[in-house]
Amino acid sequence: MWSGIPPILRNKYVIALIVVFVWLLFFDNYSLIQHWRLQREIYDLRRQQEFYLEEIRRDSMAIDRLQSDPDALERYAREKYLMKREGEDVYIITEEH
Numbered sequence: 001m002w003s004g005i006p007p008i009l010r011n012k013y014v015i016a017l018i019v020v021f022v023w024l025l026f027f028d029n030y031s032l033i034q035h036w037r038l039q040r041e042i043y044d045l046r047r048q049q050e051f052y053l054e055e056i057r058r059d060s061m062a063i064d065r066l067q068s069d070p071d072a073l074e075r076y077a078r079e080k081y082l083m084k085r086e087g088e089d090v091y092i093i094t095e096e097h
Contacts, residue, residue: 007015025032066073077083084090 066076078090082090082092
């Protein structure tokens with residue numbers, strides 16, 4: 001029965017090592033698979049953090065520009081909120097696809 005198994009696999013230390021490896025790989029609360037998933041999630045969260053920090057930086061620059069430049073504030077109000085001056089007509093042109 002044991003003659004077909006190589007001698008290295010009959011060693012009790014090798015069997016114990018294989019059992020521990022399989023246990024750590026699949027069954028443990030901190031398994032290698034779970035560890036890999038958490039590392040991937042950390043990577044994704046760091047990418048999101050970089051994106052949002054860049055958005056915050058860009059929005060902060062836009063706020064500073066709007067607070068310091070009245071012409072930029074007027075341009076923003078006209079473009080985003082379709083505001084107009086007294087006696088002025090605004091025409092909205094939309095593109096059809």
